[in-house]
Amino acid sequence: xxxxxxxxxxxxAAEPDGDGSSGTFGSxxxxxxxxxxxxxxxxxxxxxxxxxxxxxxxxxxxxxxxxIESIDxxxxxxMDGVIAVYTGEDVVxxxxxxxxxxxxxxxxxxxxxxxxxxTDKVRHEGTGIAAVIAETPHVAHDALERITVEYEPLExxxxxxxxxxxxxxxxxxxxxDNVAFDFELGDVDATDEAFAxxxxxxxxxxxxxxxxxxxxxxxxxxxxxxxxxxxxRLWMTSQNPHLHRMLLSAGTLGLPENKIQVIAPExxxxxxxxIYHYPDEAVTAWCSMQLGxxxxxxxxxxxxxxxxxxxxxxxxTGEIALDDDGTIRGVRVQTHAGLGAQLSQFGTATxxxxxxxxxxxxxxxxxxxxxxxGAFTNTTPVDAYRGAGRAEGIYVIERLVDVGARxxxxxxxxxxxxxxxxxxxxxxxxAAALVYDSGExxxxxxxxxxxxxxxxxxxxxxELRDEDRYLGIGIGNFVExxxxxxxxxxxxxxxxxxxxxxxxVRFDSTGSVTVLAGTAxxxxxxxxxxxxxxxxxxxxxxDDIDVVEGDTDRIPQGMGTxxxxxxxxxxxxxxxxxxEVREKAxxxxxxxxxxxxxxxxxxxxxxxxxxxxxxxxxIQTIAHxxxxxxxxxxxxxxxxxxxxxxxxxxxTYPFGxxxxxxxxxxxxxxxxxxxxxxxxDCGEIINPMIVEGQVHGGIAQGIGAxxxxxxxxxxxxxxxxxxxxxxxxxxxxxxxxFETDNTVTPSPHNPIGVKGxxxxxTIAATPTMVSAVVDAxxxxxxxxxxxxxxxxxxxxAMEGDR
Amino acid sequence: xxxxxxxxTVNGEQHExxxxxxxxxxxxxRDELGYTGANVGxxxxxxxxxxxxxNSETIKSCTRLAVQVDGSxxxxxxxxxxxxxxxxxxxxxxxxxxxxxxxxxxxxxxxADTFLRENDDPTREEIREAIEGNLCRCTGYQNIVDAxxxxxxxxxGQP
Ligand code: FES
Ligand code: FES
Numbered sequence: 001x002x003x004x005x006x007x008x009x010x011x012x013a014a015e016p017d018g019d020g021s022s023g024t025f026g027s028x029x030x031x032x033x034x035x036x037x038x039x040x041x042x043x044x045x046x047x048x049x050x051x052x053x054x055x056x057x058x059x060x061x062x063x064x065x066x067x068i069e070s071i072d073x074x075x076x077x078x079m080d081g082v083i084a085v086y087t088g089e090d091v092v093x094x095x096x097x098x099x100x101x102x103x104x105x106x107x108x109x110x111x112x113x114x115x116x117x118x119t120d121k122v123r124h125e126g127t128g129i130a131a132v133i134a135e136t137p138h139v140a141h142d143a144l145e146r147i148t149v150e151y152e153p154l155e156x157x158x159x160x161x162x163x164x165x166x167x168x169x170x171x172x173x174x175x176x177d178n179v180a181f182d183f184e185l186g187d188v189d190a191t192d193e194a195f196a197x198x199x200x201x202x203x204x205x206x207x208x209x210x211x212x213x214x215x216x217x218x219x220x221x222x223x224x225x226x227x228x229x230x231x232x233r234l235w236m237t238s239q240n241p242h243l244h245r246m247l248l249s250a251g252t253l254g255l256p257e258n259k260i261q262v263i264a265p266e267x268x269x270x271x272x273x274x275i276y277h278y279p280d281e282a283v284t285a286w287c288s289m290q291l292g293x294x295x296x297x298x299x300x301x302x303x304x305x306x307x308x309x310x311x312x313x314x315x316x317t318g319e320i321a322l323d324d325d326g327t328i329r330g331v332r333v334q335t336h337a338g339l340g341a342q343l344s345q346f347g348t349a350t351x352x353x354x355x356x357x358x359x360x361x362x363x364x365x366x367x368x369x370x371x372x373x374g375a376f377t378n379t380t381p382v383d384a385y386r387g388a389g390r391a392e393g394i395y396v397i398e399r400l401v402d403v404g405a406r407x408x409x410x411x412x413x414x415x416x417x418x419x420x421x422x423x424x425x426x427x428x429x430x431a432a433a434l435v436y437d438s439g440e441x442x443x444x445x446x447x448x449x450x451x452x453x454x455x456x457x458x459x460x461x462x463e464l465r466d467e468d469r470y471l472g473i474g475i476g477n478f479v480e481x482x483x484x485x486x487x488x489x490x491x492x493x494x495x496x497x498x499x500x501x502x503x504x505v506r507f508d509s510t511g512s513v514t515v516l517a518g519t520a521x522x523x524x525x526x527x528x529x530x531x532x533x534x535x536x537x538x539x540x541x542x543d544d545i546d547v548v549e550g551d552t553d554r555i556p557q558g559m560g561t562x563x564x565x566x567x568x569x570x571x572x573x574x575x576x577x578x579x580e581v582r583e584k585a586x587x588x589x590x591x592x593x594x595x596x597x598x599x600x601x602x603x604x605x606x607x608x609x610x611x612x613x614x615x616x617x618x619i620q621t622i623a624h625x626x627x628x629x630x631x632x633x634x635x636x637x638x639x640x641x642x643x644x645x646x647x648x649x650x651x652t653y654p655f656g657x658x659x660x661x662x663x664x665x666x667x668x669x670x671x672x673x674x675x676x677x678x679x680x681d682c683g684e685i686i687n688p689m690i691v692e693g694q695v696h697g698g699i700a701q702g703i704g705a706x707x708x709x710x711x712x713x714x715x716x717x718x719x720x721x722x723x724x725x726x727x728x729x730x731x732x733x734x735x736x737x738f739e740t741d742n743t744v745t746p747s748p749h750n751p752i753g754v755k756g757x758x759x760x761x762t763i764a765a766t767p768t769m770v771s772a773v774v775d776a777x778x779x780x781x782x783x784x785x786x787x788x789x790x791x792x793x794x795x796x797a798m799e800g801d802r
Numbered sequence: 803x804x805x806x807x808x809x810x811t812v813n814g815e816q817h818e819x820x821x822x823x824x825x826x827x828x829x830x831x832r833d834e835l836g837y838t839g840a841n842v843g844x845x846x847x848x849x850x851x852x853x854x855x856x857n858s859e860t861i862k863s864c865t866r867l868a869v870q871v872d873g874s875x876x877x878x879x880x881x882x883x884x885x886x887x888x889x890x891x892x893x894x895x896x897x898x899x900x901x902x903x904x905x906x907x908x909x910x911x912x913x914a915d916t917f918l919r920e921n922d923d924p925t926r927e928e929i930r931e932a933i934e935g936n937l938c939r940c941t942g943y944q945n946i947v948d949a950x951x952x953x954x955x956x957x958x959g960q961p
Contacts, residue, residue, distance in 0.1 A: 034896040037904030038888060040839020040879040044905065047838035138822070216843045216851055216905040216939050268841070268905030269939050301844040523903030523940050693899045693945060700942030724848035724937070732930040732943040 025536035025752075028689035031528045032542075033521075042266045045220040045235050046298050053222070054083055056284055056297040057140035059130040059147050060306065061122035064378040064717025065156035065169070068120060068129065068149065075146040076132055081139035084291060085147070086131045088117035091286060100279055100342070101251035103243075104349035105494040106181045112172035112376075114342045116252065116279045116286060122151070123171050123341035124378050125718055126306030128279050133287055133295060156378035156717040160338035161315050163375040171341055171376035180339055180374040181348060185356040186432060191369035194330030198321035202407035204399050207786045208314040208392055209710035210338070211385050212721065214729050215522070217268020218299040219308065221281040223288035231259050232289065236281050238264040238550070239274040239520055240560020243497060245552045247277040247345070253285060264550035270522040271386040271701065273308040275562045276345040280307065305722040310711055311385020313338035314351065314392050320400040326410055326418040330367035331359055333396055339374050340381035347383045348374060353493050354389025354481070360430035361397035362441045362477045362655060363419040368431040378717050384562065386701055387762040390480040398476055398767035402774065403783055411458070412771070413449060416477055417442065434481055436653045437749045439681070444743045445477060448657040448679040451739060457661065465779060470664045471674075472776025476768030479655040482564035482756035485648040499647065501569040502557040505534060505577035506641035509627035511620025513538065513545045515577075518558015519570035520550045524758060525690045526566060532686050533571050533752060537578035538619060539605030557645070564756030567686060568652050572751045577644035579751075584640060585622045591633040592617060592625065652747040652755040656680040658699070658764040660772040669795025671707065671773055673736040678764065680740070683747045683755035695740050695761045702765020704730045706773075710788045728788075808872035812837060813881025821868045827861075828852045830868035831878060839879035839908045843937070850936030853909035854878045860916045862909075862935075879908035882915060891915055891953045900949035902940035910936045914950045924954055 036042040073085040091098055092115075100114040117128050130147050134140035157163045163171070163178040170176050195201060221236040232255060238244050241262035249257045267274060280297060288295040299307070315336045321329040337351035356370040385391075401419075405412040420441045421428045428436040452473070461471045484490055485499035504516040515534050519526060531545035538544075548554055559565070582602065589607035590597040593615055600607045608616030622640070625631065629638035661675040678695055685691050708728035712720045721727035728734075746753030766787070773789050774782060780798045809818050812835060819834050826845075831837040831854070840863055843851035847865040854863045855877040882889055891914060894900070901907045910933060917924070917932040924932070929950045930943070938946065 269903040696942035
């Protein structure tokens with residue numbers, strides 16, 4: 001059997017194995033969750049009011065780097081309506097563990113103290129210093145102004161290269177050179193050799209600016225401590241309530257997990273920013289514990305800009321070694337990654353493992369070496385933003401392929417094609433340490449290029465250039481690692497949490513089903529998608545299924561939603577649980593129909609005896625019987641539910657090709673997007689409408705990063721982009737119509753063949769757009785341009801001023 | 803701080819309330835009256851999540867003081883459904899998958915609803931311009947444009 005056969009055989013086995021007759025898996029079923037969101041009934045954290053709620057506002061540092069000399073809170077405390085004012089010292093004195101822990105260790109990692117409120121120094125603008133609790137939000141915010149803080153300002157640094165190369169006062173004394181970690185991946189000798197042997201070398205110096213996530217709902221928390229039971233209830237904007245429970249428990253508040261209930265109600269977008277354990281939500285909880293009253297904190301938008309973890313912030317030199325025939329021989333990458341002033345939860349994983357391991361992209365590259373220096377800077381902490389690490393890595397390899405094509409004078413599509421991993425090479429182990437599951441890269445790329453009539457378009461490009469019009473065609477090939485797993489591997493790499501997911505599939509005695517899932521939705525439509533999975537496996541309709549997420553007291557265990565893990569790991573767990581439930585039902589049916597399990601067929605939720613279709617039992621009837629418990633097989637426990645923990649054997653690897661066609665105005669530098677085509681392969685598609693929605697949103701964020709977005713710090717270390725009119729979240733007239741298409745290559749690593757799609761398009765769109773604009777600028781001798789590609793920067797590049 | 807007694811009609815129901823001069827309309831609606839459909843995304847008039855209608859005109863309720871709308875008719879997303887049934891516009895948002903997290907949706911619906919009253923046969927460009935002041939971070943807008951276009955087509959000029 002050839003590899004291709006093996007691949008197909010396993011792929012076939014990975015499809016959903018329900019009877020399929022309910023026809024739900026794979027259909028564009030409307031989202032049930034939309035109705036409350038459309039009528040204003042959806043409940044976000046700030047919509048929840050508890051009797052006696054008090055309001056928290058946090059005084060934040062307006063210095064980038066300073067020693068705190070003194071804090072005087074007396075004027076604030078004396079204000080009418082102010083209930084209490086706490087400083088970092090008060091938190092220390094309360095004796096709670098008071099750490100905001102990192103959740104990813106690396107060899108040699110320097111892990112400085114990270115407290116709920118700063119006590120000695122402030123290390124970035126926006127660091128929390130004091131907490132005011134008042135009867136109304138207005139009073140709490142007014143009182144912030146009455147707190148007097150004396151600082152001794154210190155020299156600051158915001159750039160990750162300067163942080164380690166210039167002689168500056170360190171952000172943390174423990175890291176005198178501001179290096180948090182120095183990470184390497186790949187084979188340095190093999191790479192040096194490849195470079196020495198290759199015909200040519202091309203290189204690029206690039207920056208990936210800081211992105212601010214800008215979920216439309218700012219972070220918020222409502223804490224309710226109950227003295228009598230010693231229990232904390234915390235509603236918060238969370239992508240992973242169980243992880244938040246875990247990190248709050250031992251690391252920060254010193255409460256056992258069973259005394260904390262974290263509830264994520266409707267969450268208005270996350271994109272990574274609501275994964276992390278921040279000081280603010282912990283302070284909200286701590287204040288409620290001090291006062292015995294409910295405490296609510298709602299971030300203002302400018303607080304979001306200052307405190308939500310930023311993404312990206314890389315400064316990179318990349319090199320690619322090629323032979324004249326276009327064979328890629330090796331890739332060498334060195335990156336300074338800004339981590340901000342503190343190590344955020346996954347802030348160390350993103351620029352190390354998640355980044356370096358995708359540097360092979362879709363290509364066969366025999367030698368890869370990557371070094372990443374993680375630098376502390378006096379800025380907001382950096383962590384995973386949609387596409388985390390994979391977006392940065394794919395950006396580098398795709399830029400390198402483009403500069404390589406220029407170096408060779410070869411068409412960039414042709415250079416890509418010559419190096420693609422071929423379908424018969426899967427599972428494919430790349431030199432960057434990943435084993436890709438399955439893929440047909442060339443098919444997806446061909447489909448994308450067909451959509452735009454690539455060859456004709458190149459012809460048109462040449463013609464237009466003669467008329468002084470500058471068309472650009474950008475190609476972005478991507479493969480990403482989605483659904484970080486298995487737990488053992490994650491642990492080996494430094495993760496302080498598992499990569500599994502858990503769910504419960506529960507019939508009740510009326511035959512309806514509740515699925516309790518450990519993931520947590522922020523707009524991805526889990527309730528519909530998961531219902532489709534369970535309905536398919538159980539032969540029911542989606543209306544028979546209720547999906548519950550986001551409450552640690554209702555759902556015992558979970559890991560949450562990030563890293564495109566929900567459909568594959570969460571959905572995989574639900575499918576496995578539903579199958580176990582179905583098999584138990586089958587045994588009950590066999591017993592009651594007095595036949596053997598092997599003689600039973602399952603169709604439309606009905607178990608019937610082969611060849612005797614009138615002798616049958618519906619799974620919903622069996623559910624009733626299971627709870628009656630009157631007539632079950634000997635030794636079988638009553639009830640019909642299963643708890644499943646699913647720890648996948650590997651990541652999944654979504655892939656695809658995006659193509660953008662742009663025209664650049666040589667007078668103004670203005671970029672017009674003429675076409676945007678996305679071909680994605682996310683394995684089996686559970687709901688095509690939802691998948692397409694994820695792709696649209698992902699492209700929007702990828703284009704945003706390429707053309708509009710980017711945080712900026714001024715010379716004083718102040719964030720310049722701190723309001724919505726200073727940071728360009730793309731609006732409706734700034735984005736084109738997207739044309740989307742799919743190929744389907746099931747993942748053999750997953751029970752339902754899905755790969756995940758949440759981040760793919762963001763990963764793809766950024767290099768695609770930059771590639772298109774740089775392609776348009778070829779006649780001006782421009783090989784690369786850093787993001788965001790504003791009209792001014794484009795115009796300057798055309799003028800030869802970079 | 804001085805306080806003012808004002809009276810506003812929200813979705814047809816009259817409310818008397820006492821507010822500080824600085825209380826924003828969005829806070830009055832959300833915190834005083836419990837209409838939490840209008841969301842706060844930016845407090846600076848930029849994102850449109852707080853869009854409501856005052857005397858038939860859409861406004862961003864974070865840019866208006868409650869005292870300024872004393873005596874006015876306010877409509878919020880809670881009031882646009884007909885007797886609890888979704889309107890065509892709401893239905894089309896669901897049908898076309900014009901929302902993901904839903905945080906921008908109440909504001910988007912108010913803007914789109916008003917726009918369709920003024921232009922019942924819009925081009926896609928016109929729709930994009932109409933919703934330019936309502937930011938959505940999730941959808942990339944295309945399905946929202948689809949939803950508004952489909953509504954216009956279905957209603958054929960009768961909102
Ligand atoms: S909250 Fe009013 S426009 Fe953003
Ligand atoms: S649907 Fe999330 S912001 Fe629009």
